[in-house]
Amino acid sequence: xxxxxxxxxxxxxxxxxxxxxxxxxxxxxxxxxxxxxxxxxxxxxxxxxxxxxxxxxxxxxxxxxxxxxxxxxxxxxxxxxxxxxxxxxxxxxxxxxxxxxxxxxxxxxxxxxxxxxxxxxxxxxxxxxxxxxxxxxxxxxxxxxxxxxxxxxxxxxxxxxxxxxxxxxx
Numbered sequence: 001x002x003x004x005x006x007x008x009x010x011x012x013x014x015x016x017x018x019x020x021x022x023x024x025x026x027x028x029x030x031x032x033x034x035x036x037x038x039x040x041x042x043x044x045x046x047x048x049x050x051x052x053x054x055x056x057x058x059x060x061x062x063x064x065x066x067x068x069x070x071x072x073x074x075x076x077x078x079x080x081x082x083x084x085x086x087x088x089x090x091x092x093x094x095x096x097x098x099x100x101x102x103x104x105x106x107x108x109x110x111x112x113x114x115x116x117x118x119x120x121x122x123x124x125x126x127x128x129x130x131x132x133x134x135x136x137x138x139x140x141x142x143x144x145x146x147x148x149x150x151x152x153x154x155x156x157x158x159x160x161x162x163x164x165x166x167x168x169x170x
Contacts, residue, residue, distance in 0.1 A: 032061035038104040045094040052136040081136040109148035116146040
């Protein structure tokens with residue numbers, strides 16, 4: 001238990017170093033440079049509020065920027081469930097307002113580990129969400145595999161390929 005608490009403390013200390021340069025315009029109260037987070041986005045107008053839970057391994061600022069891009073350009077409408085709802089509300093003449101918050105910090109997948117705490121934390125936050133009818137996440141997210149493992153598989157394959165090529169040139 002002590003080891004778990006120490007690792008939790010070190011994660012929170014590490015993420016406290018990632019503060020925004022322009023806190024007044026920051027969508028996350030100055031924490032938009034935090035890495036490996038589970039975030040919660042709400043999209044609302046005067047009549048309804050919907051929620052979306054997502055993850056970001058790099059700075060959450062980059063992930064939010066991609067979401068905003070899909071809401072700025074119509075050709076990216078189908079990129080995320082959040083952008084689909086945004087454009088649906090716009091088409092109905094409504095004015096959607098977005099708010100963001102960090103729900104949790106988690107460790108991303110590391111090579112050799114069995115699972116990815118980041119992906120598992122996202123699934124847990126989706127399960128814990130109270131009003132499922134207002135949640136934009138798809139149910140297929142529960143059975144999806146961790147997308148963070150792939151970069152390690154490709155990296156290992158490329159290293160092996162280069163070693164084989166190097167040995168054949170001798």
